[in-house]
Amino acid sequence: GDSVTQMEGPVTLSEEAFLTINCTYTATGYPSLFWYVQYPGEGLQLLLKATKADDKGSNKGFEATYRKETTSFHLEKGSVQVSDSAVYFCALRKNTGNQFYFGTGTSLTVIP
């Protein structure tokens, strides 16, 4: 079935470190891929997305590239800040239906 697998956390980094959170997916057809972020006490917020192979989504210094050959959508940021501390969810949405399939989330803590 359709699913998303992302690296387990928690991840702890020092400010200005490089961030990678791995995400791979299983789906038939051509899904769209998303990263959502959940700050403490808040709802899920869309961080970035990509709708087709080789597309790169980017926002707030975060980037992810839709790699169909490796079925991956890894999240990266060159220099993290304390304010990036949150839980990050990788998700897919198929081109049929309207459900999102989420990964289990990766908790990121950035220390000064």
Added chain:
Amino acid sequence: GAGVSQSPRYKVAKRGQDVALRCDPISGHVSLFWYQQALGQGPEFLTYFQNEAQLDKSGLPSDRFFAERPEGSVSTLKIQRTQQEDSAVYLCASSSRSGGGRVGDGYTFGSGTRLTVV
């Protein structure tokens, strides 16, 4: 309102009690979704409304779960005879487009209701 509002933020229920969780979507949003997020897991789909019509309830885990959206705006998720395995955060999301829009569209999520069944 400016965002998706859910109430209550926290709910503690005794096993066997009935609960009702409320979602106020963004005004004018036609699509509304409920998701269940167990501790340490990602959200999982429960049900979808387009206006007042419940078009997909395939994710509801049992017949103890019931959702409604009678006037096409506010929605209520009701859980009867709560069990401990129902403990989770229940998220509501909405979209301005029918069917949740195109496949590349994201949804606006609320902050959720954390239900704890004791």
